[in-house]
Amino acid sequence: MEYLVVFLVLVVFLQTRITNLKRAVICLGSQSFIIAIACFVLGLSTSSGIHAVLPGILTLIVKVLFIPGAVYRLVGKLKNEREILSASNVNYSTMAAALFLVLGYVLVERLLPGSAGRDIIAASILMIMTGLSLMVLRKRAIIQIVGLITLENGIYLLGLLMTEGLPLVVELGVFLDVLIAVVVLVILTSRMRLSFMTTDTSVMKKLKG
Amino acid sequence: MDFMMISLLIYLLGTLTIVFPKRIELFAHYLGMICAALGSGLVAYSALNYLLYPADSWLIETGWGSYSLQADAWSSAFLLLTGVAGVMISLYAIDYGKGYLGNRIRLLSGLWNLFIMSIVLVLISGDAFTFIVAWEIMALVSFLLVNHEAGKKKTVSAAYQYMVMTHIGTAAIMVAFYLVGSSSMSFSFGDMANNSLTGFMKDVAFVCAFLGFALKSGLMPLHIWLPNAHPAAPSHVSALMSGVMLKVALYGFGRFAFQFIGMDVFWYGLVVMVVGLISAFLGVLYATMEVDMKRILAYSSVENMGIIFAAFGCGMVLYAMQQPIISIVAFTAALVHAVSHSLMKGLLFMSSGAVMHATGSKNIELMGGLAKKMPYTALFTLVGSMALSSLPFTSGLVGEWLTLQSFITLAQQAANPELRLLVIFAFIMLGLTGATALGCFVRLYGTAFLGRARSNIVDKAHEMPVFMLLGMGLEAVLIVAIGVMPDILVNMMQQVFSGIAAVSMGTPLGIIWGGSGHYAIYSPGIIFIMFALIGVFMVAALYRSSTFVKQDVTWNCGTVPTSRQQYSATGFSKPLRRAFEGILSPQRTRTYLRKEHAYFGRKLRYDLSIPDLFNDKLYKPMQQWMINSSSAFHKIQEGSVSLYIGYTMVAMIVVLIWGVLL
Numbered sequence: 001m002e003y004l005v006v007f008l009v010l011v012v013f014l015q016t017r018i019t020n021l022k023r024a025v026i027c028l029g030s031q032s033f034i035i036a037i038a039c040f041v042l043g044l045s046t047s048s049g050i051h052a053v054l055p056g057i058l059t060l061i062v063k064v065l066f067i068p069g070a071v072y073r074l075v076g077k078l079k080n081e082r083e084i085l086s087a088s089n090v091n092y093s094t095m096a097a098a099l100f101l102v103l104g105y106v107l108v109e110r111l112l113p114g115s116a117g118r119d120i121i122a123a124s125i126l127m128i129m130t131g132l133s134l135m136v137l138r139k140r141a142i143i144q145i146v147g148l149i150t151l152e153n154g155i156y157l158l159g160l161l162m163t164e165g166l167p168l169v170v171e172l173g174v175f176l177d178v179l180i181a182v183v184v185l186v187i188l189t190s191r192m193r194l195s196f197m198t199t200d201t202s203v204m205k206k207l208k209g
Numbered sequence: 210m211d212f213m214m215i216s217l218l219i220y221l222l223g224t225l226t227i228v229f230p231k232r233i234e235l236f237a238h239y240l241g242m243i244c245a246a247l248g249s250g251l252v253a254y255s256a257l258n259y260l261l262y263p264a265d266s267w268l269i270e271t272g273w274g275s276y277s278l279q280a281d282a283w284s285s286a287f288l289l290l291t292g293v294a295g296v297m298i299s300l301y302a303i304d305y306g307k308g309y310l311g312n313r314i315r316l317l318s319g320l321w322n323l324f325i326m327s328i329v330l331v332l333i334s335g336d337a338f339t340f341i342v343a344w345e346i347m348a349l350v351s352f353l354l355v356n357h358e359a360g361k362k363k364t365v366s367a368a369y370q371y372m373v374m375t376h377i378g379t380a381a382i383m384v385a386f387y388l389v390g391s392s393s394m395s396f397s398f399g400d401m402a403n404n405s406l407t408g409f410m411k412d413v414a415f416v417c418a419f420l421g422f423a424l425k426s427g428l429m430p431l432h433i434w435l436p437n438a439h440p441a442a443p444s445h446v447s448a449l450m451s452g453v454m455l456k457v458a459l460y461g462f463g464r465f466a467f468q469f470i471g472m473d474v475f476w477y478g479l480v481v482m483v484v485g486l487i488s489a490f491l492g493v494l495y496a497t498m499e500v501d502m503k504r505i506l507a508y509s510s511v512e513n514m515g516i517i518f519a520a521f522g523c524g525m526v527l528y529a530m531q532q533p534i535i536s537i538v539a540f541t542a543a544l545v546h547a548v549s550h551s552l553m554k555g556l557l558f559m560s561s562g563a564v565m566h567a568t569g570s571k572n573i574e575l576m577g578g579l580a581k582k583m584p585y586t587a588l589f590t591l592v593g594s595m596a597l598s599s600l601p602f603t604s605g606l607v608g609e610w611l612t613l614q615s616f617i618t619l620a621q622q623a624a625n626p627e628l629r630l631l632v633i634f635a636f637i638m639l640g641l642t643g644a645t646a647l648g649c650f651v652r653l654y655g656t657a658f659l660g661r662a663r664s665n666i667v668d669k670a671h672e673m674p675v676f677m678l679l680g681m682g683l684e685a686v687l688i689v690a691i692g693v694m695p696d697i698l699v700n701m702m703q704q705v706f707s708g709i710a711a712v713s714m715g716t717p718l719g720i721i722w723g724g725s726g727h728y729a730i731y732s733p734g735i736i737f738i739m740f741a742l743i744g745v746f747m748v749a750a751l752y753r754s755s756t757f758v759k760q761d762v763t764w765n766c767g768t769v770p771t772s773r774q775q776y777s778a779t780g781f782s783k784p785l786r787r788a789f790e791g792i793l794s795p796q797r798t799r800t801y802l803r804k805e806h807a808y809f810g811r812k813l814r815y816d817l818s819i820p821d822l823f824n825d826k827l828y829k830p831m832q833q834w835m836i837n838s839s840s841a842f843h844k845i846q847e848g849s850v851s852l853y854i855g856y857t858m859v860a861m862i863v864v865l866i867w868g869v870l871l
Binding site: 103136 | 852854862865866868
């Protein structure tokens with residue numbers, strides 16, 4: 001489990017530094033893949049039957065295959081699209097992620113001292129905050145979608161650890177929610193590409209009266 | 210009670226004229242106005258009956274669910290005023306409203322009924338909820354009536370200004386009602402009297418109530434909607450708004466002062482008094498500067514509401530000084546002046562409507578010599594102007610005399626020198642107000658009705674149709690009747706405060722007041738005898754000397770006098786403008802249209818404008834501040850989604866850090 005957390009933190013940090021859209025999506029997929037493995041590990045260690053494997057399978061299907069696949073296809077249609085950022089901006093987001101990691105550990109120490117899943121909680125807080133910061137700081141719609149999924153993964157991981165397996169209905173609901181959100185976002189992004197010839201969300205300001 | 214309900218039904222019937230088909234819109238107009246007159250007549254009759262023979266404990270008491278209607282003597286005084294004004298102005302509007310034929314006349318007559326009905330409902334509402342509902346109907350309907358000539362840009366902006374201002378006032382009144390109601394756990398007026406407000410919350414309730422009602426009655430500095438709304442509205446609407454709606458604010462304030470908040474705190478009365486005095490003086494000063502007939506009258510309304518509130522405040526101060534018996538003179542003064550102001554301001558707004566009808570203009574600089582073209586209107590306007598300048602034999606003097614008496618009483622009762630100093634200030638203000646009002650109405654009447662015609666719009670002027678004259682004439686007769694026999698009205702209004710036992714002031718001889726230590730008497734009879742004696746002496750003196758009369762053109766250094774050599778309205782008020790330059794700060798611009806030589810062959814244009822002091826010094830900076838602060842808020846809420854997500858993120862971090870630190 002600790003190795004998984006190390007990989008997860010590594011992937012999230014990598015996420016803050018990637019500007020190429022395709023690589024960002026691949027990175028997202030691998031992040032979700034780690035979450036899926038975490039699901040299997042946690043599920044098999046705490047419960048049995050279908051409940052033990054179902055979250056992992058769902059994560060695998062929805063977050064590893066479907067969502068990155070859809071976004072990847074969309075990225076394939078985009079040309080000359082990359083997150084244009086100065087190096088300092090990337091550095092700031094990495095530094096912010098580092099701070100979030102520290103914050104996560106401090107939080108766990110204070111609020112849940114002696115908790116078993118200390119590293120997982122810290123990692124999920126890191127993912128939530130980093131996802132948010134990706135949505136705030138980056139301008140490309142694709143990266144913002146990636147941020148949203150990262151945020152979602154963080155919340156999901158935290159929930160999984162805290163409750164040791166959510167009820168099935170809730171889990172299905174959560175996945176459906178994310179699925180719909182991403183479908184809508186993908187459609188919106190491709191419409192945006194058609195209308196504005198770019199997926200830079202800052203041009204949307206033109207729409208304001 | 211029955212009559213009141215019937216009158217409400219009649220008003221409702223009149224309101225239905227809105228939905229009459231267009232083919233019979235003239236009939237709808239007649240029906241609406243007759244309904245309004247009939248309903249108001251019933252209101253006036255039942256109020257008068259109740260005031261003269263107070264048999265029942267309530268004029269009306271009924272209710273449905275959480276709504277209740279209740280009217281006591283204080284309501285009845287205002288119901289009487291509303292009814293009388295309603296009858297007269299509706300009669301006048303039978304002919305005047307015909308000018309709006311084809312211009313949504315059904316709407317005008319229907320809303321007219323609804324307007325009077327809402328005023329009556331405000332006056333007879335028995336709980337805060339009914340009051341606020343009726344008050345809002347009154348505000349909305351009067352907004353629609355002001356906005357009737359919506360084709361004009363000025364009208365629309367005036368109407369919206371009125372709307373905004375009146376809603377600020379309503380908000381303040383609602384706060385006041387809420388504070389009083391929540392401390393007494395009930396919104397019925399009877400229970401709200403037993404509230405447990407004390408200290409700071411009581412002060413807040415008083416300030417809110419005063420703010421709201423002062424705004425509606427147009428006291429300075431909350432008056433700015435008034436001089437814009439009145440000229441914009443049709444004349445009979447401005448007559449009712451100025452004559453009645455402003456008094457309804459006094460009614461509401463009186464409810465608060467007598468019933469809910471009490472008058473035992475000394476400074477409440479002082480604030481009301483000082484604000485009233487300042488409004489009185491500044492109102493008449495601005496009135497004297499205007500050349501638009503209806504703006505003159507609107508500012509004069511500010512003045513008179515100022516006098517009424519000053520008298521009321523004086524009464525509150527006297528009451529707070531543990532002199533309830535003596536304070537009755539001030540409250541009676543406020544009521545009497547309210548009644549007489551509703552008569553005279555209604556009359557003058559009607560006559561300004563007549564003048565507009567005849568000449569098509571409101572600018573008195575373009576008029577002159579109208580008395581020859583429309584003698585009856587001129588006569589009625591003269592009576593109204595005399596009343597507004599509080600000359601003898603008119604109702605205006607009765608109210609002002611009582612106001613002066615109440616201040617003399619206050620001076621006599623004042624214990625400390627500061628209060629006495631304030632009373633001296635009050636005398637100065639009242640004196641200035643009276644004198645300026647005289648000048649203002651001499652100017653108005655003289656410029657518009659006397660002298661020579663200043664432009665050709667006077668040529669086509671004509672006398673008014675019979676119902677317009679009837680409406681104005683009845684008001685003029687009432688004004689003179691009250692002026693000659695003030696005792697009936699004064700005693701009736703004194704009866705309103707039957708909780709305060711005192712000797713009735715009105716006697717057949719005149720009004721006698723002994724509360725100030727000395728006996729003061731105002732007797733039209735004695736004044737008449739004095740005038741008659743002086744007249745007789747003068748005639749006798751002239752009769753024996755060899756007098757001769759020869760009528761000729763005014764000598765004018767050998768040239769024929771032209772209308773341009775008359776006093777213009779602007780010129781007439783020049784001395785005042787010079788004297789109060791600091792307050793008025795007139796803006797003069799001189800433009801040379803043609804200038805060939807320094808002394809001849811030149812053409813000048815002279816523009817004069819008097820900016821409203823409060824508009825420039827208070828409202829514009831406030832508006833600017835609001836715009837600036839909104840643009841500061843705009844930076845925070847810019848419409849950028851990432852910014853909003855950023856706020857969420859910052860909030861989350863703050864919460865997490867907070868969790869860590871705790």
